[in-house]
Amino acid sequence: xxxxxxxxxxxxxxxxxxxxxxxxxxxxxxxxxxxxxxxxxxxxxxxxxxxxxxxxxxxxxxxxxxxxxxxxxxxxxxxxxxxxxxxxxxxxxxxxxxxxxxxxxxxxxxxxxxxxxxxxxxxx
Amino acid sequence: xxxxxxxxxxxxxxxxxxxxxxxxxxxxxxxxxxxxxxxxxxxxxxxxxxxxxxxxxxxxxxxxxxxxxxxxxxxxxxxxxxxxxxxxxxxxxxxxxxxxxxxxxxxxxxxxxxxxxxxxxxxxxxxxxxxxxxxxxxxxxxxxxxxxxxxxxxxxxxxxxxxxxxxxxxxxxxxxxxxxxxxxxxxxxxxxxxxxxxxxxxxxxxxxxxxxxxxxxxxxxxxxxxxxxxxxxxxxxxxxxxxxxxxxxxxxxxxxxxxxxxxxxxxxxxxxxxxxxxxxxxxxxxxxxxxxxxxxxxxxxxxxxxxxxxxxxxxxxxxxxxxxxxxxxxxxxxxxxxxxxxxxxxxxxxxxxxxxxxxxxxxxxxxxxxxxxxxxxxxxxxxxxxxxxxxxxxxxxxxxxxxxxxxxxxxxxxxxxxxxxxxxxxxxxxxxxxxxxxxxxxxxxxxxxxxxxxxxxxxxxxxxxxxxxxxxxxxxxxxxxxxxxxxxxxxxxxxxxxxxxxxxxxxxxxxxxxxxxxxxxxxxxxxxxxxxxxxxxxxxxxxxxxxxxxxxxxxxxxxxxxxxxxxxxxxxxxxxxxxxxxxxxxxxxxxxxxxxxxxxxxxxxxxxxxxxxxxxxxxxxxxxxxxxxxxxxxxxxxxxxxxxxxxxxxxxxxxxxxxxxxxxxxxxx
Numbered sequence: 188x189x190x191x192x193x194x195x196x197x198x199x200x201x202x203x204x205x206x207x208x209x210x211x212x213x214x215x216x217x218x219x220x221x222x223x224x225x226x227x228x229x230x231x232x233x234x235x236x237x238x239x240x241x242x243x244x245x246x247x248x249x250x251x252x253x254x255x256x257x258x259x260x261x262x263x264x265x266x267x268x269x270x271x272x273x274x275x276x277x278x279x280x281x282x283x284x285x286x287x288x289x290x291x292x293x294x295x296x297x298x299x300x301x302x303x304x305x306x307x308x309x310x311x
Numbered sequence: 312x313x314x315x316x317x318x319x320x321x322x323x324x325x326x327x328x329x330x331x332x333x334x335x336x337x338x339x340x341x342x343x344x345x346x347x348x349x350x351x352x353x354x355x356x357x358x359x360x361x362x363x364x365x366x367x368x369x370x371x372x373x374x375x376x377x378x379x380x381x382x383x384x385x386x387x388x389x390x391x392x393x394x395x396x397x398x399x400x401x402x403x404x405x406x407x408x409x410x411x412x413x414x415x416x417x418x419x420x421x422x423x424x425x426x427x428x429x430x431x432x433x434x435x436x437x438x439x440x441x442x443x444x445x446x447x448x449x450x451x452x453x454x455x456x457x458x459x460x461x462x463x464x465x466x467x468x469x470x471x472x473x474x475x476x477x478x479x480x481x482x483x484x485x486x487x488x489x490x491x492x493x494x495x496x497x498x499x500x501x502x503x504x505x506x507x508x509x510x511x512x513x514x515x516x517x518x519x520x521x522x523x524x525x526x527x528x529x530x531x532x533x534x535x536x537x538x539x540x541x542x543x544x545x546x547x548x549x550x551x552x553x554x555x556x557x558x559x560x561x562x563x564x565x566x567x568x569x570x571x572x573x574x575x576x577x578x579x580x581x582x583x584x585x586x587x588x589x590x591x592x593x594x595x596x597x598x599x600x601x602x603x604x605x606x607x608x609x610x611x612x613x614x615x616x617x618x619x620x621x622x623x624x625x626x627x628x629x630x631x632x633x634x635x636x637x638x639x640x641x642x643x644x645x646x647x648x649x650x651x652x653x654x655x656x657x658x659x660x661x662x663x664x665x666x667x668x669x670x671x672x673x674x675x676x677x678x679x680x681x682x683x684x685x686x687x688x689x690x691x692x693x694x695x696x697x698x699x700x701x702x703x704x705x706x707x708x709x710x711x712x713x714x715x716x717x718x719x720x721x722x723x724x725x726x727x728x729x730x731x732x733x734x735x736x737x738x739x740x741x742x743x744x745x746x747x748x749x750x751x752x753x754x755x756x757x758x759x760x761x762x763x764x765x766x767x768x769x770x771x772x773x774x775x776x777x778x779x780x781x782x783x784x785x786x787x788x789x790x791x792x793x794x795x796x797x798x799x800x801x802x803x804x805x806x807x808x809x810x811x812x813x814x815x816x817x818x819x820x821x822x823x824x825x826x827x828x829x830x831x832x833x834x835x836x837x838x839x840x841x842x843x844x845x846x847x848x849x850x851x852x853x854x855x856x857x858x859x860x861x862x863x864x865x866x867x868x869x870x871x872x873x874x875x876x877x878x879x880x881x882x883x884x885x886x887x888x889x890x891x892x893x894x895x896x897x898x899x900x901x902x903x904x905x906x907x908x909x910x911x912x913x914x915x916x917x918x919x920x921x922x923x924x925x926x927x928x929x930x931x932x933x934x935x936x937x938x939x940x941x942x943x944x945x946x947x948x949x950x951x952x953x954x955x956x957x958x959x960x961x962x963x964x965x966x967x968x969x970x971x972x973x974x975x976x977x978x979x980x
């Protein structure tokens with residue numbers, strides 16, 4: 188069973204995402220800020236990370252670049268959660284190494300399809 | 312040129328006046344000098360002239376007498392003269408003096424009567440000596456007659472009949488010297504004669520007789536006659552005592568011609584002239600000069616007679632007065648001449664000044680190019696030059712000013728154009744902005760209202776599902792529904808806030824102002840917030856002003872403000888306490904909400920009351936909310952006429968104060 192880390196400062200969104208993932212047969216771990224997210228990532232070594240950009244303490248950009256610079260964790264696929272559709276291109280440019288971008292509010296089916304695709308690519 | 316109505320002519324008048332005054336002063340000084348010194352001088356000249364002439368006359372008479380005496384002395388010697396005398400004298404040898412005198416008187420009587428004449432007359436006139444005498448008189452024009460008398464005064468021989476026989480007084484006067492007798496008129500020759508007597512002596516030196524010669528004064532007195540050039544002038548011959556013996560008027564005046572005192576003064580005067588009072592009946596003063604007559608050859612320095620000449624003093628001074636009169640007349644004439652001359656010269660001075668004045672007038676009128684043609688080669692020309700220079704300066708300055716003014720006008724015009732341009736641009740922008748704001752306002756309003764419709768549907772749907780009317784839910788379903796309900800509620804609150812802000816911003820918010828007790832409001836808000844606070848382990852304490860007066864405000868809006876403030880305080884406080892205080896001043900009530908949270912950085916303070924701004928923090932998790940809470944609070948407090956302000960130290964909590972006026976002082980909407 189694949190382990191997915193959800194980092195989002197909105198408790199409600201994190202909780203709902205967790206429910207969606209668990210119901211879809213994944214193991215979900217939740218963190219509410221960047222600092223806690225990185226700690227969870229090092230500790231749990233998840234198979235995939237869903238990352239919000241606006242985070243207290245350590246923001247999404249820093250989180251992403253830190254993890255991608257680490258040889259041990261750079262292969263963990265990261266899905267960026269963003270509500271700001273207008274800034275998408277800029278966000279993509281700044282989050283080099285991120286594997287996918289999902290715009291909030293997200294469609295559950297699309298999210299699950301993306302997760303599946305990324306996990307399959309990783310195993311291949 | 313335009314003449315000034317009150318044209319001044321003072322300079323011309325002054326110059327004329329100065330000239331006239333100068334002439335007057337000079338003339339006055341002249342008159343005084345003439346009067347005081349000239350009078351003396353003139354007097355000396357006139358008198359000196361007279362005195363000189365009188366002296367000449369005196370000398371003339373003296374010389375005449377001297378000459379005639381010499382002449383007689385020469386001729387009255389020899390036997391021709393002595394013999395008849397001796398013959399006559401013999402007659403007296405036997406007679407006493409008295410008898411001789413009687414004889415002589417007797418013979419004199421016969422002499423006076425020509426009819427009784429007889430031998431004595433014949434004897435006296437027809438002897439040889441008489442012939443000689445006649446011849447002498449004939450040859451000498453100055454002699455009017457020569458008479459020879461014997462020792463006792465009896466006539467011996469005569470040149471004519473005009474004398475008496477017995478000349479007793481002649482003998483009496485005769486004491487061996489030559490004497491000059493009083494001038495007497497001799498009718499036979501119609502002339503004044505001066506008798507001169509001299510003794511005749513024999514060879515032994517004894518006086519044997521007397522010779523008397525009548526010397527004609529005609530020629531000498533012709534000179535006196537010459538002095539009669541003025542009716543007021545008179546020449547006199549007087550003896551030593553001042554008795555007039557002869558006058559040029561040929562009137563024998565046997566009287567003193569002046570008083571003894573005056574005469575004495577005159578004779579002792581060194582000047583040989585004096586002004587003396589006229590003897591009565593004549594009045595006034597007479598100017599008198601005199602000269603001595605002496606017989607140097609006979610009597611040495613003895614003054615025998617004096618010649619006086621008098622002249623009316625008035626007449627002498629009349630010429631002086633005439634001189635002064637002439638001076639005055641000349642002065643007046645000079646003044647009369649000098650007035651036009653002064654006027655002319657004044658004009659000469661004024662002319663360039665007038666030209667200058669004309670130029671000034673022109674400059675006043677703004678004509679800077681008016682020529683100033685003054686070539687007087689003096690200070691006035693210098694002045695004109697300076698004036699010309701000044702005008703040139705003014706002209707240049709004016710030109711500069713005019714240039715500057717034109718430039719200013721151009722600048723002002725372009726500035727005006729720019730202002731107009733900018734104003735229209737601004738107006739355009741403003742219109743656009745107003746339109747945009749209007750669109751935004753309407754858009755926001757519309758969107759917010761439109762959002763509510765689906766939100767209501769969502770809310771109802773969740774509500775129905777959660778109530779389990781449609782069937783039991785598992786735990787995951789319940790959890791999902793709870794999250795959904797919570798977020799719907801949040802969305803609803805956000806929409807309300809946006810609408811409130813929009814209303815406040817456009818001034819469409821209505822207030823229900825009532826008299827309220829702030830303490831009560833604070834207590835109610837605390838009650839409603841207590842649950843939320845406790846869930847965060849935060850306590851809310853009150854510190855209320857017991858004497859807090861009632862104040863006029865919209866209770867709902869102020870409640871909203873308090874909720875916002877307390878919400879913020881809870882949001883940013885990890886653990887601790889929130890303190891709400893009330894207090895009041897003279898005209899206001901104050902509410903303070905104090906927390907022990909993270910506080911606000913100083914640089915973030917200004918952002919606190921800005922719309923859609925949330926202060927980002929690494930410490931706290933992202934605050935949920937629109938960021939409108941404090942802005943709405945600010946607008947509400949401002950709408951009440953109050954004030955809201957923060958006070959914070961980062962890391963030590965935040966304090967927000969707001970004050971409301973006790974009386975309604977709402978800003979007009």
